[in-house]
Amino acid sequence: MTWIEAIATLFGILAVWLVVRRHIWCWPTGLVQVTLYVWIFWQVRLYSDMILHILYIFMQLYGWYHWLHGRKDRQELPITRHDQRGWLWIVAAIIGTALWGMAMAHLTDAALPYPDAFTTVASLIAQWLTARKKLESWLWWIAVDVVAVFVYWIKELYFTAGLYVIFLGLATLGYIEWRKAWKNATAL
Secondary structure, three states: OHHHHHHHHHHHHHHHHHHHOOOOOHHHHHHHHHHHHHHHHHHOOOHHHHHHHHHHHHHHHHHHHHHHHOOOOOOOOOOEOOOHHHHHHHHHHHHHHHHHHHHHHHHOOOOOHHHHHHHHHHHHHHHHHHHOOEOOHHHHHHHHHHHHHHHHHHOOOHHHHHHHHHHHHHHHHHHHHHHHHHHHHHHO
């Protein structure tokens, strides 16, 4: 399985780098990565992550479509910010993590059910916000990456833990780059 994990890692790095650059090929590249990780997470009993990556398949397709057709005038989808209701995502993450973690702890033999639940719930939020080109999506990715490094290291998925260290750096860069682009666009 290490070669599958290595290939998934390479596609993951490329996909996130392409998101940072706001390049449309981030979506098909990410589709390869998430499909491979469905198998990997099933093998190591990280069921929340496995389910997350199944959902990611559909979210990759949605993001690809939305970035291509999100504006009626066919212009590039702009980077935007949350409105006053952005804090509701935090509430949703807390409740979702608690409920999903409880379900995984009581209904399966899941390893690390609560940290795994957090990465699942917060990743879904981050992926939705990324597809909508919200600047705050990167802050969610940073939080996910920090917890994911811990989870994957504990499960001895060292390539994947390393991938999430790289993702953490790319998420930080993504936030900086997208913020700069957002400021430039709103200054006009």
